[in-house]
Amino acid sequence: MGAGKECLKLQTELIQWLCQAYGLADDFTPKPLGQGHIHQTFLANGQRPVVLQQMNTQVFPDTAALMANLNFVVNHLHLLKQASGYGYDVLNILPSRMGQCWVEDATWGAWRAFDFKQNALTLETVTKVEQAYEAARAFGAFNRAFFDTDPKQLKPLIPDFHNIHVRFEQLEAAKQQADPMRQEQASATLDWAYLHHTLILAFDLLVVKGLPQRITHNDTKINNVLMDATTNMGLCVIDLDTVMPGYLMYDFGDMVRSMTCREPEDSLDLDRIHMRMDMLSGVISGYLTPLGDVITQLEIESLALGAKLIPYLLGLRFLTDYLRGDVYFKAHYPEHNLVRARNQFALLESITAHDAALEKLLSANIV
Ligand code: GN1
Ligand code: MG
Numbered sequence: 001m002g003a004g005k006e007c008l009k010l011q012t013e014l015i016q017w018l019c020q021a022y023g024l025a026d027d028f029t030p031k032p033l034g035q036g037h038i039h040q041t042f043l044a045n046g047q048r049p050v051v052l053q054q055m056n057t058q059v060f061p062d063t064a065a066l067m068a069n070l071n072f073v074v075n076h077l078h079l080l081k082q083a084s085g086y087g088y089d090v091l092n093i094l095p096s097r098m099g100q101c102w103v104e105d106a107t108w109g110a111w112r113a114f115d116f117k118q119n120a121l122t123l124e125t126v127t128k129v130e131q132a133y134e135a136a137r138a139f140g141a142f143n144r145a146f147f148d149t150d151p152k153q154l155k156p157l158i159p160d161f162h163n164i165h166v167r168f169e170q171l172e173a174a175k176q177q178a179d180p181m182r183q184e185q186a187s188a189t190l191d192w193a194y195l196h197h198t199l200i201l202a203f204d205l206l207v208v209k210g211l212p213q214r215i216t217h218n219d220t221k222i223n224n225v226l227m228d229a230t231t232n233m234g235l236c237v238i239d240l241d242t243v244m245p246g247y248l249m250y251d252f253g254d255m256v257r258s259m260t261c262r263e264p265e266d267s268l269d270l271d272r273i274h275m276r277m278d279m280l281s282g283v284i285s286g287y288l289t290p291l292g293d294v295i296t297q298l299e300i301e302s303l304a305l306g307a308k309l310i311p312y313l314l315g316l317r318f319l320t321d322y323l324r325g326d327v328y329f330k331a332h333y334p335e336h337n338l339v340r341a342r343n344q345f346a347l348l349e350s351i352t353a354h355d356a357a358l359e360k361l362l363s364a365n366i367v
Helices: 012-022 063-082 129-145 164-177 180-185 187-195 199-208 248-259 277-291 297-324 336-353 355-364
Strands: 040-044 050-054 103-105 109-115 214-216 225-228 234-237 244-246
Touching: 012 103, 012 109, 063 129, 129 214, 129 225, 129 234, 129 248, 129 277, 164 187, 164 199, 164 297, 180 187, 180 297, 187 297, 187 336, 199 297, 214 248, 244 248, 248 277, 248 297, 248 336, 277 355, 297 336, 297 355, 336 355
Parallel strands: none
Antiparallel strands: 040 050, 050 109, 103 109, 214 244, 225 234
């Protein structure tokens, strides 16, 4: 059973089933946690605070493979941390009473549990350069932690997740099949998407030159890193379901997208959608601090393109979902995904306008 698009309100029987499965006292009222677009996440704030998450099995149909990837990632990080090779907290998957890493039921779907990290917070937008620096540094350390690991160790759970060619084809197919009203509403945004198709060629060129595949996070938005509420330092990288083979420029691009703009990704106020140079500088220095001595020259060259490719790709995904009738991303009103697409494309325009400055900052940070 998939999570569906409705916000799940936990019923008493479901809470009892979860408590039984995880050996928890039912001394809590679960509260929705975070702003994720895919899974349904709750905090069970009982004697032992636990994060309970219903996995979206439409987006991730193979739960066993999803959890195998997740176990691989967290085990790797725990071991590295023990050997002093990783300086951040690692997610703790809570086993069920039967020792399983997830529980499943025909009525309630597939659930997993994590230890809740105390004194941590997530940000939806960045207001200080230090926040951009800290979050980017945590993701840089995460990337570095897997530099010696064969990307093939992880299964691509969502094939072609960041394949720009496939994402463009999906948009074209959605356009053909869209409801005429939505097609009409999206028409100017579609034109814009077609006009910027040349970005794909620049990407192809880098791949031909031999850009190395790494294990990447693939969802490095600001709210996927927990920050320490006291020190404001990066604490723990979360949301590990899209950790798959990829390119560093994807992770860098998603950070520029989500950490340099003052507005959230669904803001209607397009006049306020800009890449801020001070935040960009924080992202670059944070990201390259742990990576500077291992990242290859070609990877450095690829980063500026990543900063454009990812908002473009995500804009294509939002637009596709709007045309398909909001079947993927949780949408809170009918134009939500169209608004998100326009927002990403506005940000891409701003990033493109700062291309030269972006290149300059990148080269200044590599000595
Ligand atoms: C989704 O799960 P969440 O909200 O962190 C999406 C990402 C998008 C992001 C945009 C599996 O991430 O790819 O970049 O929304 N995750 C998946 O906010 O599609
Ligand atoms: Mg998330």
